[in-house]
Amino acid sequence: MELTVIGSNSEGNSYVLQNAGEALLLEAGKPFKQVLAALDGNVRKVVGCLVTHEHGDHAGRINEVLSYAIPVFASEGTIEGAQKYIKGGYKPTPIKGSAGNYGQFRLGGFVVIPFQTKHDAAEPLGFYIWHEETGGVLFATDTFYLPCKFKGLSNILIECNYDPDILARRVADGTIPEVLQERVRRSHLSYYTCLDALKANDLSAVNNIVLIHISDGNGDGVAFRNGIAKATGKTVHIAKPGLKIKFNKTPF
Ligand SMILES: [Zn+2]
Numbered sequence: 001m002e003l004t005v006i007g008s009n010s011e012g013n014s015y016v017l018q019n020a021g022e023a024l025l026l027e028a029g030k031p032f033k034q035v036l037a038a039l040d041g042n043v044r045k046v047v048g049c050l051v052t053h054e055h056g057d058h059a060g061r062i063n064e065v066l067s068y069a070i071p072v073f074a075s076e077g078t079i080e081g082a083q084k085y086i087k088g089g090y091k092p093t094p095i096k097g098s099a100g101n102y103g104q105f106r107l108g109g110f111v112v113i114p115f116q117t118k119h120d121a122a123e124p125l126g127f128y129i130w131h132e133e134t135g136g137v138l139f140a141t142d143t144f145y146l147p148c149k150f151k152g153l154s155n156i157l158i159e160c161n162y163d164p165d166i167l168a169r170r171v172a173d174g175t176i177p178e179v180l181q182e183r184v185r186r187s188h189l190s191y192y193t194c195l196d197a198l199k200a201n202d203l204s205a206v207n208n209i210v211l212i213h214i215s216d217g218n219g220d221g222v223a224f225r226n227g228i229a230k231a232t233g234k235t236v237h238i239a240k241p242g243l244k245i246k247f248n249k250t251p252f
Contacts, residue, residue, distance in 0.1 A: 001133040003155075003247040004038045006030045008212045008239035013058050013141065015157065015212075015239075017247060018045070019133060022108040025049035025065065026127075026139055026157075028072065029057045032064035046070050047108035050129075051092070052141055053121035054081030066090035071107075075114070077123025095125065109133075117143035120187040135205070135249030141213045144187055146197035153206050154249045157239070158197065160211040160228070161188035162218035170218065184218065191224050195231055203232055207251045212239040 006014035007030040014030035016023055016038045023039060023046045036043060049065045051074040052058055059082040065072055072092040074082070079092050086092065095102055095114050102114040102125070113128040119142045126140040128150055135154030140146055142159060162184055170176045189197070198209065209228060214221045221238040229236040237245060246252065 001131060001247045003157075003208075003210070003243075003245045005210075005212075005239045005241060005243040006034050006038055007241055009214065009216060010057050012060070013213065014061075015139075017110075017129070017131075017134070017137070021045060022047050022110075024107060024110050024129070025070070027051060027058045027141075028062040028065045029060055032061055032068070035065075043068050043070070047110060048073055050074070050112065050127050050139075051078060051082070052117070052126065052139075053119055053124035054078045055121060055142070056085070058142070059085055061085075062092065063087050066092065073105075073107075073112070075102075075123035075125050078121070078125070081122040115148050117141075118145045118147070118187075119143050120183065133249065134247050137247070138201075140189075140197075142187065143189055144185065145193060146189070146200075149201055151202070153201060153203065155207055155247045156198070156209045157212050158194055158209065159189040159213040160191055160194040160219070160224045161213055162215045163191050163220060163223070166220065167218045176217070184215075188213070188215070191219070191227065194224075195228060198228065198232055203234060205249075206232075206234055207249075208237060208245055208247065209234050210237045210239050210243075210245065214238065 004016040012029035013027040015026040076094045104113040111130040114125045117124045129137040136152040
């Protein structure tokens with residue numbers, strides 16, 4: 001299995017997990033022609049698209065995905081919040097449930113277990129994804145805290161949005177207003193909270209940690225990668241457009 005990062009910041013988020021026979025899309029925030037390019041045009045192998053929440057950088061291109069008759073899955077709250085992006089005849093499929101109890105479903109060879117995240121959105125979700133090639137994959141973005149622990153992790157995509165010191169410095173020098181600092185703190189994962197979330201889990205079988213949704217202004221991707229690699233002893237990547245990584249249960 002291979003992960004392709006198409007976009008991973010506030011301008012648009014989109015990822016593809018694929019092998020020769022099937023593909024799963026994560027988020028609908030980038031123009032679909034870029035997704036098509038990552039798929040080499042093979043749209044028929046896409047088993048579905050998971051959307052975490054209704055903000056435009058994650059859900060703004062939902063209609064383009066639906067227009068290819070790709071099933072899109074999101075919480076009922078997310079679908080309600082994303083109505084302005086949904087125009088055609090195809091509709092997203094609601095993931096029904098409540099806090100801590102969303103059940104699991106299967107898309108091709110992918111088993112998807114949604115979980116609640118903490119973000120300034122109606123009903124945001126993260127996803128634990130299992131496939132026999134990838135093993136357990138954690139996908140968590142746009143959350144100021146990660147409430148769950150996960151078993152059998154082999155690969156991780158986790159938000160590492162900001163450094164609280166950089167954020168405080170930018171407020172002090174007038175670059176950003178204090179209200180924005182408060183919003184970031186209540187909606188995104190800081191470097192330290194990301195590190196705590198990783199350390200709370202068994203990382204012994206993890207092959208890749210991909211740091212996603214790093215803030216351009218409030219984050220320092222290289223420092224984040226170095227710090228988390230040192231603290232975990234794992235291979236850590238900075239998500240950038242065009243990044244491709246082997247995403248397997250085995251380390252190669
Ligand atoms: Zn958001």
